[in-house]
Amino acid sequence: MSPKSAVRVFAGVACLALAGSAFAQSVILPTPRLLTTMPMGAQVGATVEVAITGENLEDVSELQFSTPKLTAKPKLGSDGKPEANKFLVTAAADAPTGVHDARFVSRLGVSSARAFTVSQLAEVTRTTPNTSLETALVLKPNSVCNAVMTARAVDFYSFEGAKGQRVVVECATAGIDSKLTPVLIVADAEGRDLVVNRTSGLLDFAPPADGKYFVKVHGLTFKGGPENFYRLALQDVATGAPIPRHARTRSVSSFSWSQAADFGIAKAAEAEPNNEHAKAQKITLPCDISGGFFPAADVDTFEFSAKKGEVWWVEVASERLGLPTDPFVLVQRVEKDGDKEKLTDVAELTDIPPPMKPSSNGYSYDGPPYDAGSADVLGKLEIKEDGLYRLQLRDLFGGTRNDAANIYRLVIRPAAPDFALAAWAIHFELRNGDRNAQSKPIALRPGGTMAFDVVVIRRDGFAGDIELGMENLPTGVTAAALKILAGQSQGKLLITASEKAPRSAGVAQIVGRAQINGATVTRPVQLASMSWPVRDASGEIPKPRLLADVPISVTDAEGAPITIAPRENKVWEVKLGEKLTIPLALTWRGEFSGTTLKLKADGAGFTAAKTPDVALKAATAEFVLDLATLKPTPGEHTIALYSGYVSKYRHNPAAVILAEAAQKKADAEAAAVAAEAKKLAAEVTAAPAEKRAAVETAAKAAEGKLKSAEAAKADAAKRMKAATDAAAPKDIADIVVSEPIRVRVLPADKK
């Protein structure tokens, strides 16, 4: 089926469902998502109370972190019972400073991640509004304040500054998953703006005189609300000392560069002036040079000799260090004729292309919005002639920018073949504009399968096969992956929870293995996800990032609505040119809208396979592979079938039973208390004078009890209604992915 007709089919399903419901359908079954924590960090060695908000927060049992040095336990109320969605989080004395991932575990499993910072600074949390000069919150030096931006307002802070001092004010936002684009202003004692930053959330301020200063914070477009949180740090920094920056989560593009990368080459530094050819910095290859795109329109020119036949790999890391740069490398051969020089272009090296075409972010969905490429440089330099060469490195974004923070690392090395991998959960079909399904934690339902794209950036000419796999999977969970074939840049990974998989929540690893120079090389697959569930992509650009690890869970609360699996768990064999019929077993849990599942196939070489339409609730189907029309390469393949569907989903029906029991109990208790009160009230009149006082006291107490029992009854009724409403069937569009179908394609018989 062509992608175009796939869209049409899905639209058909959606329309069918819409006819039955006046309300807009939501997309994707309830998914646990951690949206905010307050505060967003903790000081090393301290314990803080953290309140969380999110989606599908029922029965939150744990708050987990990507480092064991951060631990959380439920906060207990005065009654000794845990308070809902509140935790006491402790950062161990040896907790690593930086950004870690937080997530909760709830009824439906592990949630999406939210950044949580461990810092050396004293932490405060803003508790009262500070939207005027008069209500400004006083900031202590070397502290960080956790706050939520007030919409259509300016948040005010104040501090005491001294002449000669250097004050660094930083507002961490995007790097800790916030939606806020911060504007940072330092103003004088009357609140008049002195200096402003709107692009990097950083102000390096030298107070012109001793006195009071204000810091104003607001959103670039004055947006606010819980998703626009920020951490405002005020630090005294010695003159000339480097500016300590707040730690940031990693961009997707950065997976292909390791901060600690060591190529076994002596490190060197760029030496200005080297802008002009005449002032080229002389180097020898290989080299590992640290430098900066500074000042504006900086060009760094390096000169080296090379011999015919040499092959070098040139890599520049800058954008992948989280900087807003676009490095460009030009290599030219230099021929000298007396005083004159002739320069001949040898190589132009620019962006690292994305291994999978990212979505254009148009209104229609046309692929995953993850750009795993980079504006950095990674390319080959082949020397065709002995001679003198010059390499010029410039920042294509640096023409007018004077920012010494824009640094780079330039490595020129002989081939060191290697690879880097990233993966993200996919949602094959999305309704226009709604991208919330891309914020998808690996919270599995028994009988369910999740699909992932895996992409590779191959380094220094490595072209071999890469085997994908997972380690430390919970009981009952299996992973099947397509091998990334030689020369290919993409693969797929399927994670399946069996129908019998028990409840669990842990951390697994996805890995890729390849043979390089006769040795097995294993590399982690870094998981990426969207920071937020975006329901209107025309109004908000979905922002992805790398996660710190691979949390995975299986719930016991409910099963996947549909399971599609090959009847037998085996490798199916078929010869090229022949047909193979694979019987499928389908399991249906719950009720559905529509009439059929229009299955489609996924897997390299099989996307054009003719796929069956399956009637709703059918227990079996047949998938016929015709290898006369499909021409996959011989060897083992993994195929998945998938389809959109609309479930009449009942949210947590078990809660209705519990609520009903609780309501009955509350009703009964109220009735008993009422009867007792009535009895005591009657006794008051009948009681002899000497006992009347005592009976009266008892009757009053009973009346009080009755009041609270009635309140409890009303509360139970409210809960019952909420649970019943939630459990009423609602149309939710989602996708079902089959369990992996493994096929071995054999060469055709020789005729």
Add this chain to the structure above:
Amino acid sequence: MRTVSFVNDVVPVLTKAGCNAGACHAKAGQGQNGFQLSLLGFEPQEDYEHLVKEGRGRRVFAASPEQSLLLMKASGRVPHGGGMRLDPASEGYRLLRAWLHQGTPFDQATAPKLVSLDVQPPRKTLKTKSEQQLKVTARYADGRTRDVTALALYEANDRAMAEASESGRVKIADIPGNVAVMVRYQGLAAVCNVSVPLGAPVKHLPPSKGFIDQLVFANLKLIGIPPSPVCDDATFIRRVSLDIAGRLPTVKEAETFLASKDPAKRDQLVDTLLNSPDYADFFANKWTALLKNKRDAASDITANFAFHSWVRDSLLANKPYDQLVRQLLAATGTIEGNPPVAWYKRVKQPTEQLEDVAQLFLGVRMQCAQCHHHPFERWSQHDYYSMSAFFSQIGRKPTATAGEDVIFHKRGMAQTENKKTKLPVKPAGLGDPTLDIPPDEDPRLRLADWMGNKSNPFFAKSLVNRYWKHFFKRGLIEPEDDIRDTNPPSNPELLDALAKHFVESGFDLKAVVRVIAQSSTYQLSATPNQHNGVDRQNFSHFYPRRLQAEVLLDSIDQFTGARTDFADLPLGTRAIALPDNSYNRGSAFLKVFGRPEGASVCECERASSASLAQSLHLMNAADVKAKLATSGGRAERLAKADKPEPAKIRELYLAAFAREPQSHEQTVAEEYLARPREDAVGKPLPPEQSRRIAYEDLLWALINTKEFLYNH
């Protein structure tokens, strides 16, 4: 008879007769009724083809010249949409007929080339209501000269001051000052500068505080216009606060200033205002409209807020003007990371980029030269595409936001195709030699280098002229973005001195404002004396201006104590701080008072005239009424305040006009406040309510005075 030249005789006749005007046969694309001529005869070769060879040759008929369509139409003997253009008795008609008679020769290769144009007199002092005949001589490459007075075209740059007839006779009206008459012939232009003195005695001059005063007063003396005296303190604080900070002075500011005996207080006030964020807000408002910060889609909000803020923050930090322009012109990266990139979102075509840059930063209008030689400038298509070539290596990569690109320098040789010659043209600054820019260099940086060069003849002049107009209502060159040889400044020495001062200050924008606002010239009274009322361009007195839309709205808010609620922005955000044009849609006030939409680089997009709709709006509109009665506003506060009425009336006058009320004003106001009021059915109103209504009325009355609505 001598041989008639097509190039030097026929074409000038056609031009003089208006045949090849833009509205007639030189209309872009198709000409008129199938007959096309090049604009103003810039392309004789093409004109010859059209005239002689097209239309089956019926336009020219050598055997019987009188029967040629060319003459029949031109003389109106057959129906002609353009009417009669040539009298059969005229010299022009005779020339055309002779050319036809000679067999319609074409002589571009042999015709002597026109090299210069000379007008006599080039400079003259003339009395009001006098006349002067000009004499125009064409000089050719072969050394010959020719009197082309009859064939040249004439136009005065200020028609209220002078009119020039078709035959080159200049009639001076009764307005004193400097006027230029432009003379055009065959792609060349010359100018006659006429000085028209008033001739009144200039006995008293205000103190001269610097080069501005010296040059303005020297000119006034020369042409005999006595200046008005320097204005009083109240007028000054109101005027300068409105012009620098875009707002009225507060009551406290006015009181303090009026009470101060410090002789340097005016200079200090200028500095205080320049150092306030209000200055940055007000001038950012001016610049962002010119830089087309326009909201077309809801998703533009981030780019527009970022861009507006970048301009505002740059002004707050007093970034040197050459740096500001450099960062804009050569912007790279993303809008969020580098907001001036947003300009490239709005202005996408290289032609539009060069045209906007030339008009806004150089005061040169290049638009004409895209398709033909500029009609009254020296700029050719080659000059146009040479400027365009600076923008030829802009790389774009799409971003996640629809319509927004990442901008970068695309490696390659900067050049662009001349649409006329189809030949590649390399970059060159206007009037400068061609640059060989290596493929690795961003040519836009070289353009910024050229603009910011101290000897650039346009860059500094254009800015100081624009700012001069901001403070004086009229530029030294008008329109302020039309600098050319044929449109000379009214005071050339002053323009040069301002530009020199600006360059030497390191392109310090605050320094321009400072030197202007601290001059006596800026501080002259708006009240004319017995002589200088006729003066419109010599700055002998201050020319009053209506407050612009945003400033007026803010002033009414400040005066009444109301706050206008603007979408997305914090309550209390002032109209001068609005980031883009989107707020005009929701505000009848801003629309009726002419806030621009950011569609053009021309300041003329802002309506500065007064209209009936404006008067009615101020008198009757619901939003203005609501402001008068705003809860917690000035009317309510004064009505309730436990203060004597004279003190309250004094506050009103200080708030509105930055001055004390005069005794008759005080009396009228007190009487009005004391008057008993009745409700609709004639029942007396309780005193508190009556007083509040009375204060609202007073506020309303003060807002509706010229003294409030004008900066004077």
